[in-house]
Amino acid sequence: MRVIFAGTPEFARVALERLHAAGLAIPLVLTQPDRPAGRGMKLQASPVKAFALQHGIAVAQPRSLRLDGKYPEDAAAAKSAIEAARADVMVVAAYGLILPPWVLAAPRLGCLNIHASLLPRWRGAAPIHRAIEAGDAQTGVTIMQMDAGLDTGDMLLAAGVAISEADTTGRLHDRLAELGGRLIVEALQQAAGGRLQAQAQPAEGVSYAHKIDKAEAAIDWAQPAAAIARRIRAFDPAPGASATLAGETIKLWAAQALPDAGGAPPGAIVAAGPAGIDVGCTPGLLRVTELQRPGGKRLPAADFLRGFELPPGRRFD
Template structure:
C-alpha cells in the first residue's frame, strides 16, 4: 500500500511509526508548520515531521488546504505533492487542518481517520479531555472513512478502553495512541484486500469535544468536588487546572495537578476555603464536598507533592483560594 499520512502531535506519530514498521510505502507526510515552543520560543518541528525526516519521507507543511482560501499557493503546492505521491489511501490523525473535498477524493481508497473516541460521542478537537471531564467510564478508538462533515463518516473499526479513576489526559492519550497505531494497520490490511465494511454512525448520542481553551484552566470552587477533580485530570498536561493563592497582600497562580476527593469528617467551609491541612496537602471546600490538593506547582517551579508544597509555601486553614 502507498499510504500518505497527515498528522501533527505525538498521538499521530505513534500511528505513523506503526505504518512504517509494517512495511507500507509512505510517499508523503502532511503536518502543521513549525511552531515556536519552549522558553526560547524557537521554531520546533512537529513529532510527525521529526519522525518522517528520520525515515527520509518527504514532508509538506501547508497553512491551509483550501484552494479558494487565504493561502491558495500553499494549498496548490500540497495538491501537486499529493498527486505526485499517488497514494492508495491517506491516513489522518490529529492533523489540525480541515480536509476539503479535493483531498478526500484524491486517493483511490479515500481517507481514513484515527479518532480518539467511540463515535458519535465526542466528535471534534479534544475527545480525550472531554471524556475525562464528563466522567465517562470508557472511550476508545474509531477508524473512520472520512467525509466532508466533522467526524461524521462511516465507522470501519472500533476498539474500547476503560477510563480509570486516576487516568489523566496524558495517561489516556498514550494508551489510545498505541491502540490507534495497532487498529489502523487492521484497517489498511482490510482496505488492501477489499474487506472494509463501513457502518453508518448512529444518529443518537452525538456530542462535540470543543477545543480546550486556556481560560478553562481556572478552578471554580463553587462547582462540586467531583467535577473539579475530573477537570484537574482532564487538563493534565494542558492547560493545567489553576487557582489563585493569596500571599503577602498579593496572590500567585498555582497549578493543581492532582486532587483527591475528601471523605469522612471534613470541616465545612465556603467554596475555595482551606478547611484542613495535613501531610497530603491542603483540603479545600467546594460547592459540594471538598478536595485534598495532592500535587501542585508554583510559578517557575516544578510539580511537587502537597507535603513539599506546604513546606515551601504554608497554607493556613481559613485561607480562601481564588
C-alpha cells in the first residue's frame, strides 16, 4: 500500500515513524512550511519534515491546497506531486491545512485522519486540551474517514485511554500519539485485507474543541478551584496558565484544589509555604505547587518562595 502522509507537529511525527517502521511505502510527505522559532527566530523544519528528510522521503510544503486560493502555484505543485505519488491512501494527522475536495478524492481509499478524541466528543483543533479542561474521565483516538465537514466523517477504528488527575496536555499528548500510531497501522492493515468497516458518528454527544486563545491563559480566581486546577493542567506545556502578582506575570504549572475552609476572597493568598501557595477561589482554595517568574525556570513552590516574598494580605490580580 502506498501512503501519502500529511502532518506537522510531534503528534504526527510519531504516526509517520510507526508507518515507516511497519514497512509501508511512503512516496510523499506534506507538511507546513518552515516557521521561525527559538530566540534567534530562525526558520525551523517541522518534526514531520525532519523525520522525512532523515529517511529520504520526498517532502512538499504548500502554503495552501486550494487551487483557487491565495497561493494557486503552491496548490498546483502539490497536486502534481500527489498525482505522481500514485497513493492508495492519504493519512492526515494535525496537518494544519484544510483539504479541499480534490485532495479528499485523490487517493483510491481517500484520506484517513488520526484524531485525538473519541468522536463525536471534541471535534476541532484542541481536543486534548479541552478534554482535560472539561474534566473528562476518558479520551482516546479515532481513525476517521475524512469528508468535507469538520471531523464529521465515518469512524473506522477507535480506542480509549483514561485521564488521570495528574495528566497534563503534554503527558496525555504523548500517550495519544503512541496510540494513534498503533491504530493507523492497524487500520491500513485491515484496509489492505478488505476488513476495515466504517461507522457513522452518533448525532448525540457532539462537542467542539475550539482552538486555544492565548487570552484564556489568564486565571480568573472567581472560578471554582477544581476548574482552575484543570485549566492549569490543560495549558501545560502551552500556552501556560498565568496570573499577575506584585506586577509580575507568573506562570502557574501545577496546582490542586482544596476544600474551602475560610471563604477567602478570590485571588487572596491564604498561606504560602513549602507545600504550596494557597489562593482563594469561588468556591475552594487552590494550592499552587509549581510556578515560574518571567525569564526564570519552573520551580517548586518552596524554591519559588526563596526569591519571592509573600507578606500577609498579598493577592493575585
